[in-house]
Amino acid sequence: MFGMYSELLYLPQEILTLISSPPLWGMLIIGVVMGYVIGVLPGLGPTMGMALMLGIVFRVPVDLGLALLIGILVSSMGTGGITASMINIPGTAAAAATCMDGYAMTKKGMGREAVGLVIFASAIGTVLGIILILLIQPFIFSIALKFGDWEVFLFCLFGIMICGSLSSDQPIKGWIAGILGLFFAMVGIDEVQSVPRFTFGSQSLLQGIDVVAALLGLFGVSEVFFVLKDKQSYAISAGSGWPTAPFKTIKKNISNIIRSLLAGMWVGFIPGVGESTACWFSYDLAKRYSKEKGMFGKGSAEGILAAEVADNSSSVGALIPALSLGIPGSATTAIFLAAMFLMGFRPGPTLLLDSPGILCKISVLFLMAAFMTVAVSYLLSSFTIKFLSIPNEYLMPLIAGFCVLGAWGSGFLVFTVVIMLIFGIIGFVMKLRNYPVAPMVLGLLIGNIMDVHFRRAFIQYSTEPLGLLMRPFGLVVIVILIVLFILGLKTERR
DSSP: OHHHHHHHTTHHHHHHHHHTOHHHHHHHHHHHHHHHHHHHSTTOHHHHHHHHTHHHHTTSOHHHHHHHHHHHHHHHHHHHHHHHHHHSOOSSGGGGGGHHHHHHHHHTTOHHHHHHHHHHHHHHHHHHHHHHHHHHHHHHHHHHTTOOHHHHHHHHHHHHHTHHHHTTTOHHHHHHHHHHHHHHHTOEEOTTTOOEESOTTOGGGTTOOOHHHHHIIIIIIHHHHHHHHSOSOOOOOOOSSSOOOOHHHHHHTHHHHHHHHHHHHHHHTSTTTOHHHHHHHHHHHHHHHOSOGGGTTSSOHHHHHHHHHHHHHHHHHTHHHHHHHSOOSSHHHHHHHHHHHHTTOOOSTTHHHHSTTHHHHHHHHHHHHHHHHHHHHHHHHHHHHHHHTSOHHHHHHHHHHHHHHHHHHHHSOHHHHHHHHHHHHHHHHHHHTTOOSHHHHHHHHHHHHHHHHHHHHHHHTTTOGGGGGGOHHHHHHHHHHHHHHHHHHHHHHO
16 A cells, blocks of 8 residues: 555656656657557557557667557557447457447437547546556556456356347347357367367467458458448438537446446456456346346447446556556556566565556556547548448459458458458358347457466366355356356347
């Protein structure tokens, strides 16, 4: 506790130092603009953008390197929901849940509102998340320490279970889609014993199924196929002008925003789970507590706010185990940790002793990046909306091209493009048969995490398997899973 308060004494100094540095503002703007482009172009994502900058950050002063990385991270996470809302293709994996209501809202001619809500929710999730980190970090990471492999596995299983509620009145279809996603995630060499699984002798499958290519197929290519099936030409009517976030809508969703913030932070500090789980978890919570459950999936502002606040606050919450324990909470924080090591920092329990003021420096840079992202997004998004509102016969070939480019760029292999096409066909068939795509995406994203933590847990308790059931946190999650399963079956019967 004393360490936290002594760290906060550096806050005024860091604020004055950082906001008065023109080179830092320049580097931050470069990072935010790069992040915007990365966020709105499907297939890139913050992890790739930050990884490409690792060769630069250790060659510039520490403050400038941190500003560049944080600018890319905050902006790309905050703008991935724009294309999710406009063309039903998430710019980043964490924006997948935004497709559910963002695109539905855009099809109603409310694209400006959908994009405005994405920008606002992303900024508020980052800002409030950073403030919470500064205030409650000692308490949160002490709870995270109690989560072992078994609890992480159960939490991932919980994410698959809530897919039943995401699939409206057919939870069994949602669970089937989620299980299929888990199966596809098992393809490749497992991380525990390095044994090839489901590769069928293919050398290209040894590294597993490329998630970016699969996402582009399930959301992008399947949408192209679905539009081409309907021979009638149409254009998304998003309206012209700047993005807008109605104050009445924001005021109505204050409790939803706070709940999504806490949900995102909670998922974020659990190592290995990441932003993709946070957005679905928060989306499900918003649906359960909503007075307008029937609007979810049809253009609900609650759904957009819940998903975007959660995935951005989760990316911030992932800093807690990263900085305090040296354990990356997500792929983006893994890159961030690597960059900090390159800059001479040693994330872990002694970080604040070795580098006093570093937590305040990072927090101030996140806040600056969040406000800069809002400015850049509002300036550029009017052009983005106009571009994405062109008739489908012109837009769909461009989308298909971007999907191919994104899939190829994720691994620079023709095989990833083939994977994208295969999953495009799978997604198209699922839409025709009314199977939700979202649960399969979630299964793909967390399947490997589930597998590794499940097997590690059983290795640890190989002599006493019943000991797993006696772990307090795990026991609570098991009870919740049973309740969710029973409720899902009742919904299916109705």
